[in-house]
Amino acid sequence: MTGNTWAIGVDLGATKIEVAGVDSAGGILKRMHRDTDAAGGPDTVESGIIAAAEEIMKSAGSRPAGIGVGMAGQIDPVTGMVIFAPNLDWHNVPLQEDLSGKLDQPVVVTNDVRAAAWGEWMYGAGRGYNDIVCIFVGTGVGGGIVSGGAMLAGCSNTAGEIGHITIDINGPACHCPNHGCLESLAGGWAIARDAQNAVARDPAAGAAMIRLAGGDAKSITAKIVSAAAHQGDTLASRIVDGVADALVAGCVSLVNAFNPCVLILGGGVIEGMPELVGMVDTGVHGRALGAAGMKLKVVMSELHNNAGVIGAAALAIHVLSGKGDKR
Amino acid sequence: MTGNTWAIGVDLGATKIEVAGVDSAGGILKRMHRDTDAAGGPDTVESGIIAAAEEIMKSAGSRPAGIGVGMAGQIDPVTGMVIFAPNLDWHNVPLQEDLSGKLDQPVVVTNDVRAAAWGEWMYGAGRGYNDIVCIFVGTGVGGGIVSGGAMLAGCSNTAGEIGHITIDINGPACHCPNHGCLESLAGGWAIARDAQNAVARDPAAGAAMIRLAGGDAKSITAKIVSAAAHQGDTLASRIVDGVADALVAGCVSLVNAFNPCVLILGGGVIEGMPELVGMVDTGVHGRALGAAGMKLKVVMSELHNNAGVIGAAALAIHVLSGKGDKR
Numbered sequence: 001m002t003g004n005t006w007a008i009g010v011d012l013g014a015t016k017i018e019v020a021g022v023d024s025a026g027g028i029l030k031r032m033h034r035d036t037d038a039a040g041g042p043d044t045v046e047s048g049i050i051a052a053a054e055e056i057m058k059s060a061g062s063r064p065a066g067i068g069v070g071m072a073g074q075i076d077p078v079t080g081m082v083i084f085a086p087n088l089d090w091h092n093v094p095l096q097e098d099l100s101g102k103l104d105q106p107v108v109v110t111n112d113v114r115a116a117a118w119g120e121w122m123y124g125a126g127r128g129y130n131d132i133v134c135i136f137v138g139t140g141v142g143g144g145i146v147s148g149g150a151m152l153a154g155c156s157n158t159a160g161e162i163g164h165i166t167i168d169i170n171g172p173a174c175h176c177p178n179h180g181c182l183e184s185l186a187g188g189w190a191i192a193r194d195a196q197n198a199v200a201r202d203p204a205a206g207a208a209m210i211r212l213a214g215g216d217a218k219s220i221t222a223k224i225v226s227a228a229a230h231q232g233d234t235l236a237s238r239i240v241d242g243v244a245d246a247l248v249a250g251c252v253s254l255v256n257a258f259n260p261c262v263l264i265l266g267g268g269v270i271e272g273m274p275e276l277v278g279m280v281d282t283g284v285h286g287r288a289l290g291a292a293g294m295k296l297k298v299v300m301s302e303l304h305n306n307a308g309v310i311g312a313a314a315l316a317i318h319v320l321s322g323k324g325d326k327r
Numbered sequence: 328m329t330g331n332t333w334a335i336g337v338d339l340g341a342t343k344i345e346v347a348g349v350d351s352a353g354g355i356l357k358r359m360h361r362d363t364d365a366a367g368g369p370d371t372v373e374s375g376i377i378a379a380a381e382e383i384m385k386s387a388g389s390r391p392a393g394i395g396v397g398m399a400g401q402i403d404p405v406t407g408m409v410i411f412a413p414n415l416d417w418h419n420v421p422l423q424e425d426l427s428g429k430l431d432q433p434v435v436v437t438n439d440v441r442a443a444a445w446g447e448w449m450y451g452a453g454r455g456y457n458d459i460v461c462i463f464v465g466t467g468v469g470g471g472i473v474s475g476g477a478m479l480a481g482c483s484n485t486a487g488e489i490g491h492i493t494i495d496i497n498g499p500a501c502h503c504p505n506h507g508c509l510e511s512l513a514g515g516w517a518i519a520r521d522a523q524n525a526v527a528r529d530p531a532a533g534a535a536m537i538r539l540a541g542g543d544a545k546s547i548t549a550k551i552v553s554a555a556a557h558q559g560d561t562l563a564s565r566i567v568d569g570v571a572d573a574l575v576a577g578c579v580s581l582v583n584a585f586n587p588c589v590l591i592l593g594g595g596v597i598e599g600m601p602e603l604v605g606m607v608d609t610g611v612h613g614r615a616l617g618a619a620g621m622k623l624k625v626v627m628s629e630l631h632n633n634a635g636v637i638g639a640a641a642l643a644i645h646v647l648s649g650k651g652d653k654r
Binding site: 074083084129130131147148150152153154156157158159161162164165166167168169170171176177178179180185245249250252257258259260261286288290291292294 | 401410456457458472474477480481482483484485487488489491492494495496497498503506507512572573576577579580581583584585586587588613614615618619621623
């Protein structure tokens with residue numbers, strides 16, 4: 001590593017922590033993985049992050065601009081306090097203050113999906129644009145929105161919860177208090193639910209998926225749906241078509257509401273079924289308002305699984321070097 | 328009028344032009360109405376605006392900070408060129424340049440709904456907030472969004488087309504290329520359609536609405552639905568409930584996506600059925616994500632019919648006095 005600006009990005013997940021040194025061009029200099037010892041509570045998780053960050057700083061031989069952390073949950077935008085992180089069952093954990101004190105470095109904590117959107121904006125498919133919408137479709141669906149050159153945060157720092165836009169007023173219950181949310185029709189858990197229900201109704205048609213699930217229809221996942229569809233399975237393909245329909249309906253909403261230059265699709269479901277990007281592209285250009293879709297590009301995430309860790313570092317470089325304070 | 332900052336606001340509609348002098352506290356100093364001579368084309372319409380603006384300037388005895396114009400259509404954010412205004416059938420009319428040249432005043436042209444949102448933000452129900460969503464429900468449904476202290480414009484200056492978010496993936500065709508849009512279920516034209524269809528299916532149940540429409544079921548409008556519902560008519564009330572359901576579904580999307588501090592409802596349908604505000608308030612607080620709705624207030628437009636003209640003037644004061652350039 002040279003004397004150039006670099007930062008540490010941390011992607012703190014429920015099962016895995018990734019910590020990386022990232023240079024100011026978005027390149028990963030050194031990375032470390034460790035399991036998240038969620039049962040050990042905040043102190044143990046923080047110790048794990050600290051050990052990894054210290055090792056990265058040691059091997060760098062220079063001080064980072066700072067440390068950015070992305071994690072699922074609601075974060076206070078000023079203090080970086082983790083107000084609530086459902087996956088880790090954390091309430092009011094002063095993560096930013098703790099890490100900053102123990103590492104003697106400036107730290108900025110943000111939502112994991114917004115961190116990934118930072119990555120795509122600064123170094124990925126959204127670079128150079130002032131108006132982007134990132135939608136990440138994994139088990140859940142989340143997003144990050146840049147409009148007029150600023151990452152939207154909202155009144156209580158939760159802007160971008162685009163998995164919970166209603167796309168079917170008569171749709172199924174979501175994990176949130178609403179029903180018919182985009183996530184409840186296109187998220188990984190919804191795909192698994194739909195596949196399991198379809199297979200239960202017609203086990204013969206579901207034979208390929210049951211086989212891929214080791215004989216247990218209740219173990220069918222979104223990944224299995226994707227694998228079966230890629231093998232030409234009819235039922236699985238029909239489920240993928242339904243996911244595409246839901247994504248088109250939701251993305252039309254996003255394009256009409258936000259009018260982005262680039263709509264970036266990422267996350268495990270998209271990585272597993274990259275054909276969805278083209279299906280969404282066609283659908284959105286056909287159904288969004290002409291003026292809203294005029295300049296729109298629909299593309300896949302460029303940073304893939306690295307968006308979170310690179311984005312957390314990008315945020316640190318941006319915020320902690322005084323370039324701005326939008327997260 | 329005093330030596331204080333003031334501006335001229337113009338609300339250019341398909342049938343009516345309103346021109347007003349507005350002071351820097353949002354007060355209307357003098358106002359003029361005239362019919363829109365749409366058949367006369369841009370020159371005639373511009374002459375009408377110019378005559379009214381000149382009279383207002385004459386009676387003011389001082390120069391305005393500038394002139395703001397709001398009109399339905401797609402506007403170039405830099406040149407104020409009217410790219411397309413469907414109601415007037417205008418294509419590429421250099422309205423901003425024309426008015427500025429002929430009046431020798433700085434002029435800024437924006438979308439009518441966004442102008443109204445400016446009004447609510449600067450002087451109405453959104454004043455003092457950095458994060459607001461305005462939704463105007465009239466014949467169509469439109470909106471204006473302020474996030475992080477900036478009015479969102481988007482990549483081709485069409486951000487805020489929130490009438491065209493999908494809320495029913497299986498819903499009816501919209502006037503836009505999509506189906507199941509919020510507008511196609513809650514806009515004035517959709518309410519009239521639903522009422523006419525319901526009455527055709529059950530004329531006995533629709534007797535009150537038919538009477539209010541002068542005996543012609545095909546003349547039932549949203550206004551008549553509202554009047555009948557207020558008289559206790561069961562079928563009309565059921566239609567209003569459907570409108571409320573659609574607005575709740577759409578507003579949950581907006582609250583989860585934008586996380587505003589204030590959701591402001593306005594427009595003819597809301598003015599005619601102000602009870603919708605409370606219904607949306609209850610529904611959204613029950614169904615939006617807890618963290619997104621935590622600080623949310625759901626309120627009615629404070630400027631009512633004046634939002635457009637006051638907002639256009641507010642925009643002129645803001646942009647032309649160098650306070651910013653977001654429209």
